[in-house]
Amino acid sequence: MLTGNQNMSAVIHVKNLFKDFKDIRAVNDLSFSVEEGQVYGFLGQNGAGKSTTIRMLLTLITPTAGQIEIFGLELHRNRKEILRQTGAIVEKPDMYKYLSAKENIRLFSRLSGAKVSEKKMEDQLAMVGLADRMNSKVRTYSQGMKQRLGLACALVHDPKLLILDEPTNGLDPQGIADMRNMIIHLSKDLGKTLLVSSHLLSEMEMVADSMLIINKGKKVVEGKVAELINPVQPIVELITPDKEAALNFIQHSDWKHKLKSFTDGTIKMEFEKSKIPELTRQLVQQGIAVESIRPVHSLEDYFLSQTKE
């Protein structure tokens, strides 16, 4: 029974976390909180420090400095209690290849300290689509099947918190879609809290409620995905067959300060979404045909803008 009393709504609370490997600082003063029931996206390029942070959350790596609280309890003093309520996939889910899926899930459920019935294990394997292959040796599995088995093993003891490190790595498009649906199901239907790391930003955009972008071990930005995708001043992309006329009008009007770029016949401007109808009206009044005008600020653009050198 977890009885922490701090940050009760924050399932994970990380404060001023550092990790040094000899002279390399892999994680640099990282702080963040994951609220209960959230899908929390943990984004960063390869080598940004995502896996190192996740390994610290699972006590695989000892932090150089900083505090980690999970379920309101200090991690290293309450390791067993916390890990009993946590399931994880760390990088690629390597299983015992010489055992079957069923033997693997049985083994990991026992390691989790939970009493799980054979029926529950079979149901879990069925949920990830491995019902037909549960008695096959894992060495005969594809990468996608191993990933799904990893998820089943992480879920078998019904944890409150799931930590998934790059869960879509090595999956084909169908596998990625299945994993995305599974994450949404676990969060929305089963009420689990998920911390999901990825460098596939489009995937995060679809599943995460909040996210943290890190670069070189440091926090770049943290916030609600909806707010990060739709900032107050998004980039607006204008496509028109009357490029010269449109550019001339913009450069000689109040809109000139909003102009960001004009390349390959596409005009990019930066202003509030609410002003899109006004610009459209003025362009039409000038007799300029508007093919399309839309905000294009995606998470990917945002991510690249935040992590570029």
Next chain:
Amino acid sequence: MFLQLLRIELFKIFRRPRTFIAFAAIAMIVLLVQFALKVNGKDFIQLYTDSQADTFDIPYQEIQNGYFVCVAVLHMILIHVPLLVALIAGDMISGEANLGTLRLLAGKPVTRTELVLAKFSASSVYVVLLLVWMALIALLGSLLLFGSGGLAIFKEDSIHLMNEQDVLWRFFAAFIFAALGLTTIAAMALMFSAVADNSLGPIVTTVCVVIVFTVVQQLKVPIFEETINRWSFTTHMLGWKGFFYVEKNAEGITIDGSIENPSSLVKSGLVLLGYITLFLFITIRYFKRKDILS
């Protein structure tokens, strides 16, 4: 939780085909030795009795019984069994790191000390089973093939003769002592295994250490006898032989149930226990602090 972990470790050991290589190798060696002694047993005994044969008649037929063959088998193979133990114990932690399952294990609600102790205990169970298997085919097999009788043991300058009813307990004691010696090897291999992220390194390192100390011990030069060999685990692992050396009374008759040098046996046992404790301590201390990056 510890017993659960031990069960899991044993399950993993005995689901891997490589585990049974050692059992097959032992069976093959024992059968070859038994076959050789069945065909050329007299020549074999003559090798060891050259000096005594000049003094008195050696009753070759009586000497060559199941007990004698079993001791011969133990002499020949116990020196090589550490290699088979290293094959499993050296893989216990590093093999998991190589497979990528160590991070799954270490991220579960079990302490690293429990993990090391479970792996060490599983390796010890493997050692015991290996010796039980050896006892079955070397002792029972030899008794079936060669029959029973009193046991004659040739030492450098003497022959130790034991009555038939005084022999069996000595085998049990020798097997238990051999288990202690091989468990020392398992603890050492596990220690190397905790450091590495692939199996080959710890297995080869363990084998090399055993070979180096065995060579140093067999050189029998004073400089090594008075220093390294006094404390070398390879020296003390041979303590099992002590159970087959008996005391004699004033008339030169062997005393049933006696051991020639019991204090030496106790010392060897304690030294081996000391090594096991030391290797385990180092393994736990290192593994508890290890960053699992595999």
